[in-house]
Amino acid sequence: MNTGEGDPTVPGPSQRLNAQVAGVDYGVLDELVGYALRRAQIRIYQDFLETMAAWSITPPRFSAMTLLDANAGMKLTELANAMGIARSGAVQVVHALEKLGHVKRTDSAVDRRAHSLALTASGTAALRSIRRAIKQHDERISTRLSEDEKKELRRLLDLLG
Amino acid sequence: MNTGEGDPTVPGPSQRLNAQVAGVDYGVLDELVGYALRRAQIRIYQDFLETMAAWSITPPRFSAMTLLDANAGMKLTELANAMGIARSGAVQVVHALEKLGHVKRTDSAVDRRAHSLALTASGTAALRSIRRAIKQHDERISTRLSEDEKKELRRLLDLLG
DNA sequence: TATTGTTATACTCTATAACTATA
DNA sequence: TATAGTTATAGAGTATAACAATA
Numbered sequence: 001m002n003t004g005e006g007d008p009t010v011p012g013p014s015q016r017l018n019a020q021v022a023g024v025d026y027g028v029l030d031e032l033v034g035y036a037l038r039r040a041q042i043r044i045y046q047d048f049l050e051t052m053a054a055w056s057i058t059p060p061r062f063s064a065m066t067l068l069d070a071n072a073g074m075k076l077t078e079l080a081n082a083m084g085i086a087r088s089g090a091v092q093v094v095h096a097l098e099k100l101g102h103v104k105r106t107d108s109a110v111d112r113r114a115h116s117l118a119l120t121a122s123g124t125a126a127l128r129s130i131r132r133a134i135k136q137h138d139e140r141i142s143t144r145l146s147e148d149e150k151k152e153l154r155r156l157l158d159l160l161g
Numbered sequence: 162m163n164t165g166e167g168d169p170t171v172p173g174p175s176q177r178l179n180a181q182v183a184g185v186d187y188g189v190l191d192e193l194v195g196y197a198l199r200r201a202q203i204r205i206y207q208d209f210l211e212t213m214a215a216w217s218i219t220p221p222r223f224s225a226m227t228l229l230d231a232n233a234g235m236k237l238t239e240l241a242n243a244m245g246i247a248r249s250g251a252v253q254v255v256h257a258l259e260k261l262g263h264v265k266r267t268d269s270a271v272d273r274r275a276h277s278l279a280l281t282a283s284g285t286a287a288l289r290s291i292r293r294a295i296k297q298h299d300e301r302i303s304t305r306l307s308e309d310e311k312k313e314l315r316r317l318l319d320l321l322g
Numbered sequence: 323t324a325t326t327g328t329t330a331t332a333c334t335c336t337a338t339a340a341c342t343a344t345a
Numbered sequence: 346t347a348t349a350g351t352t353a354t355a356g357a358g359t360a361t362a363a364c365a366a367t368a
Contacts (some may be wrong), residue, residue: 012241025241027231029224031312033303036318038220041202042245044195058334060355061200063190070188076350082185084203089336089339113344113349124181129187142194144293147298151195153317157197159305160314161204190342219357236325250359252328257357274367 001076044141051137055130056100060085062134064093065102065119065127072118075108079117102126206303211235212298216291217261221246223295224286225254225282226263233279237268240278243291 020026020039029035048059055066058099067082068074074082080090094117097103100121108114119127142150181187190196207222210280217224221244228243229235235243241251255278258264263284269275280288302312 021243021245023233024228024239024242027227027294029227032295032299033306033314034209034295034299035224036315037202037205038196040318040321041198044198047322048195060335063196066188066190067185070186075346078185080181082187084182086337087350088352090336092335109348111345111349113342114349133188134193134195138193138195141322142320145194145317147333149317149320151311152319153194154197154316156306156310156317157201159303159310160201161208161302221358238325241343246358247360248327249329249361253358271368275325 002029003072036098037160047137047141051133052130055133057130060089060093061097062130064090064097065130068103068117068119069127073116078116097123098127137144184243195262198321207298208298208302213291219254221250221254222258223291225258226249226284226291229264229278230285230288234277237278238275258284273319300301302304 036146052062053059060091063083064079067079070084071078076094077087078091079094083090083093094103094105098105100123101120103117104120104123105115105117108116142153145153192279201294206220212229213219213223225240226242232243234241237251237255238248240255241248243252246254255266259266261284263281265279265281266276266282267279287316304316306314
């Protein structure tokens with residue numbers, strides 16, 4: 001797979017079974033909010049990867065691109081904070097996106113230590129397609145929920161943690 | 162950290178910020194059910210790791226132990242299917258749990274290729290404590306939800322994917 | 323031939339710690 | 346001294362592919 005344009009590959013779809021298997025006793029797992037979340041995530045992750053395979057895009061890469069699109073000129077540390085990861089992790093994400101030609105660094109005028117991060121023209125174009133595909137993916141995974149239910153789900157999720 | 166009783170270490174808590182940062186435009190991310198899920202998971206994961214640090218237990222390890230407790234004698238392939246991961250991944254989880262002394266293999270009487278997996282006595286004892294801590298963790302992360310809301314959240318999550 | 327467990331390999335994601343250049 | 350970015354290192358989690366033993 002991976003029609004993609006670069007080295008950074010993606011975990012690979014897999015023909016893995018559904019998270020819940022008949023005839024198996026899931027014990028306390030079935031009572032935990034956290035495990036319901038995890039199970040949903042496991043299911044959804046499959047569709048996400050398949051949706052993004054052609055672009056070599058992973059969840060953190062999509063987050064980074066979206067953040068840079070909406071906040072052009074962010075510094076690396078700001079990006080890391082916004083994503084909730086360590087700086088060293090942000091370096092890797094940015095590096096992968098640079099290899100894909102989606103992100104460029106510009107030396108900051110004010111602070112010679114810092115770089116200004118932004119999407120390239122082709123990165124912006126790619127993000128348009130990616131975003132469209134992601135929106136479809138998001139529709140797909142939540143197709144059994146009404147608009148009200150989606151809203152309620154988001155509300156309840158935001159109360160968590 | 163890691164008062165734990167074995168080599169297999171755990172990612173490490175970290176003093177990372179919250180997933181949502183003020184002054185940053187999250188763009189389309191704020192509209193996606195999938196990202197709300199991801200964000201909640203990121204927040205919760207911190208508490209999970211801190212809760213489990215003393216036991217060197219990770220989410221998949223907890224799932225495996227719970228499944229083996231409720232379905233003693235499972236084969237490796239069955240465990241992998243129940244967890245929704247590849248066999249090779251299950252090998253690693255089982256291996257880590259063996260190193261911790263929580264799981265034992267017994268040669269299957271019927272099929273000489275297969276092993277019968279089960280918790281050890283100390284694994285069962287450990288699971289009791291671990292389960293108690295996990296339940297508290299689950300209460301903690303969902304403390305802002307009423308019982309009805311928790312139930313509704315589980316229902317909506319199960320509709321996803 | 324098909325399945326079971328295993329190993330080899332590869333990749334992402336994440337973290338901490340130490341380093342360099344600047345502030 | 347403190348911050349920005351980077352690199353080195355490490356481990357978890359996941360996957361595919363190939364292999365030996367057994368079915």
